[in-house]
Structures are given as structure tokens and as C-alpha cells.
Amino acid sequence: MKELWDLFVAFFIPGIVGYGGGPASIPLVEHEVVKNYGFMTTNEFGEVLALANALPGPIATKMAGYIGFEVAGTLGSIVALFATIVPSLLAMILLLGLLTKYKDSPKVKRITTYVRPIIAVLMGFLTFQFFDTSVESAGWIQTIFLVIVSLLLLEKYRVHPAWVVAGSLVYGAVFLS
Amino acid sequence: MDLTLQKNIFISFFRTGMLGFGGGPSTIPLVHKEVVETYKWMTDEEFGDVLAIGNTLPGPIMTKMAGYIGYRVGGVLGLINALAAAVFPTVLIMISLIGVLIAYRDSPIVQGMTQAIAPVVGVMLFVLAYSFIKKSKEALGWKIAILLGAISLVTYVWLNWHPAILIGALIIYSLVGKHKQTS
Numbered sequence: 001m002k003e004l005w006d007l008f009v010a011f012f013i014p015g016i017v018g019y020g021g022g023p024a025s026i027p028l029v030e031h032e033v034v035k036n037y038g039f040m041t042t043n044e045f046g047e048v049l050a051l052a053n054a055l056p057g058p059i060a061t062k063m064a065g066y067i068g069f070e071v072a073g074t075l076g077s078i079v080a081l082f083a084t085i086v087p088s089l090l091a092m093i094l095l096l097g098l099l100t101k102y103k104d105s106p107k108v109k110r111i112t113t114y115v116r117p118i119i120a121v122l123m124g125f126l127t128f129q130f131f132d133t134s135v136e137s138a139g140w141i142q143t144i145f146l147v148i149v150s151l152l153l154l155e156k157y158r159v160h161p162a163w164v165v166a167g168s169l170v171y172g173a174v175f176l177s
Numbered sequence: 178m179d180l181t182l183q184k185n186i187f188i189s190f191f192r193t194g195m196l197g198f199g200g201g202p203s204t205i206p207l208v209h210k211e212v213v214e215t216y217k218w219m220t221d222e223e224f225g226d227v228l229a230i231g232n233t234l235p236g237p238i239m240t241k242m243a244g245y246i247g248y249r250v251g252g253v254l255g256l257i258n259a260l261a262a263a264v265f266p267t268v269l270i271m272i273s274l275i276g277v278l279i280a281y282r283d284s285p286i287v288q289g290m291t292q293a294i295a296p297v298v299g300v301m302l303f304v305l306a307y308s309f310i311k312k313s314k315e316a317l318g319w320k321i322a323i324l325l326g327a328i329s330l331v332t333y334v335w336l337n338w339h340p341a342i343l344i345g346a347l348i349i350y351s352l353v354g355k356h357k358q359t360s
Contacts, residue, residue, distance in 0.1 A: 015236040017344040021202040022237035023305055031340055043295060050294045051274055053301050057267030059200035060237035065268030066275060077272070081264065088236030089244040089260075096230065103229040110351040112232065115344050117313040117325040122333065122340055123306035130299035138292040146296040154304060161198065164297060172293025177285040 003072045004079050006037050011064050011083035019115040022060030027122035039071050054165035186255050190243050190262035201239030218250045
């Protein structure tokens with residue numbers, strides 16, 4: 001029971017402060033599931049994120065559905081998904097009249113604008129953590145090599161993320177095992 | 178109950194869920210295509226309103242869109258239907274794929290895979306972070322963007338505050354603070 005409540009809180013908080021859609025909630029979810037509740041390690045969270053990025057569909061629900069499942073089975077998955085989806089959806093349906101009135105208000109638009117740099121810093125910090133764990137486990141040379149190659153493939157040659165993730169899995173299976 | 182309508186709701190959100198890569202926000206054009214062009218449930222303008230209203234609230238945008246549009250087109254059943262179609266297929270694929278990885282966690286091959294994936298995830302997050310930084314600079318200018326970034330770095334990394342505290346404070350500041358137009 002305690003686990004389910006923790007899961008609810010862990011996904012409810014990113015859901016209500018994560019302005020900027022699902023991807024903005026990535027560092028907020030990491031903060032809850034890795035740092036606050038210790039459901040998983042940074043490395044495990046990285047695996048979840050890698051697969052979530054390689055697969056289609058919204059990011060936030062893939063993270064919630066999977067992490068909930070790993071922590072507390074099917075019920076955990078449902079609780080985490082519920083906490084991610086329902087509060088903001090319910091608010092949208094119930095407060096439609098009010099929100100319609102304010103949808104063009106510069107004050108409301110400002111929220112996303114002001115929250116964005118914070119999310120950027122949290123993501124940047126998470127990026128740093130991934131590079132850090134990677135240097136610890138795979139070493140400097142492999143890390144730098146993988147960073148440069150994947151950055152080139154993703155940004156310069158616009159290779160689909162799913163292929164880059166698949167390619168790195170094959171590389172790891174062959175050269176790092 | 179209109180079965181054809183429910184079937185169409187399911188198909189449209191299943192398609193957007195399975196074809197949209199890069200998370201919810203990059204899927205919005207696909208939702209637009211289904212809802213406005215293919216099934217004509219809404220006009221362009223109505224869709225724009227729904228998107229704008231969704232953006233006034235926090236949380237994932239894709240589920241807000243699916244749930245709300247499903248509700249408006251097909252009632253409570255439509256809401257559940259659209260959400261299920263958008264969310265469950267990809268969650269199930271996630272769970273089964275990671276299940277395979279975890280089952281073989283001790284094998285050196287899976288450990289090698291795990292090592293190789295961390296820097297790639299780092300790069301993907303870096304790209305995402307960079308796009309947030311670029312948008313921040315466009316909307317706020319360097320000075321304010323860096324100031325806000327520095328404040329969050331200090332409170333999050335050194336003072337160990339929960340990020341929700343700073344974000345909550347900024348939400349309140351955005352709504353009640355007096356300042357000149359920013360965007």
C-alpha cells in the first residue's frame with residue numbers, strides 16, 4: 001500500500017509542475033524515482049529513458065507505466081499512469097470555461113516561458129549524471145566515442161533515435177561485454 | 178452507443194501513438210491530421226483552442242489532447258477509449274522489452290548493452306536540454322534566462338531543494354507578478 005502511495009506522489013508532482021509537456025517532466029520524474037524514493041538507480045533510469053526514446057508514443061506515460069510496473073506490478077503501473085494523466089486532464093475538462101477565458105492571457109503564457117529555463121537546467125544536470133555514470137562504468141574512451149558518434153548520427157545525419165539506440169545496444173553487446 | 182465512432186476514436190489515437198516519435202509535443206501535428214483532416218471532428222480553429230487550453234495546464238500534452246478530444250467527440254467512453262489507444266500499446270511494448278533485458282541482467286552481453294546506452298541517453302537529453310535553452314533565450318533573452326538557470330542550479334544542486342518549490346514559486350510569480358510583456 002505504501003508503495004502505491006509513493007508511486008502516486010512520485011508521478012503526481014511531475015504532472016502538476018511539469019510545464020512544457022511530457023519531455024519536460026523527465027528530470028522531475030528522475031528526481032522522484034531515483035533521488036527521493038530510490039525505486040531505481042540512475043543507470044536503470046537511463047535504460048528506461050533509452051527505450052522510451054526509441055519507441056513511439058508519449059514519453060511521460062511510457063515512463064510512468066513501466067516504472068509503476070517494475071515497482072508494484074500491474075496495479076503499480078495503473079496507479080503511476082493515473083497520477084500522470086488524470087489530474088491535468090480532469091482540470092482541463094472541469095475548468096474548461098475558466099481556462100478558455102485565460103488561454104490567451106500573457107500571464108498564463110508566461111508560466112511556460114519562466115519554467116522552461118529551470119527544466120533546461122534540470123535536464124542539463126541529468127545529462128551530466130549520465131555522462132558521469134558512463135565514464136565510471138565504460139571508461140573515458142568508450143564514453144567519448146559513443147557521445148560523438150551518437151551526437152553526429154542524431155543531429156548531423158538525422159538518423160532516427162530508434163536506430164541509434166538499437167545500434168548502441170548492438171555495439172555494447174559486441175564490444176563492451 | 179455509436180460503435181463506428183468509438184472505433185474511429187480508437188484508430189485515430191492508436192495511429193498517433195504508434196507513429197509519433199519524440200514524445201507527446203512532437204505528436205501534436207499527427208493528432209491534428211486525424212482530428213481535423215481525416216475525421217473532421219473539429220475545425221482548425223477549435224483544435225487550436227484545445228491545444229492552447231491544454232498548454233495553460235502542466236503535465237503531458239498528448240494525454241490531455243486525447244482525453245479531452247475523446248470526451249468531446251464520444252463522451253466518457255470516448256475519453257477512456259482515446260486514452261487507452263494512445264497510452265497502452267506503447268506502455269505494453271516498453272514493459273515487455275525491458276522485461277527481456279532484466280531477465281538477462283547478469284549476462285555480460287546485457288551488461289555491455291547497458292554500458293553503451295548511458296552515453297547515448299546523455300546525448301539525447303543534451304539535445305533536449307539544448308532545445309529548451311534555445312527557446313528560453315528566444316522568449317526571455319540571455320540575461321533573464323541565465324539568471325533563472327543560475328537560481329535553479331543553486332537551489333537544486335547546492336541547496337538540494339525540491340524542484341517543485343522553485344517551479345511553484347515561478348508559476349505564482351507569472352500569474353500575480355507585475356512586469357512588462359515578455360513574449
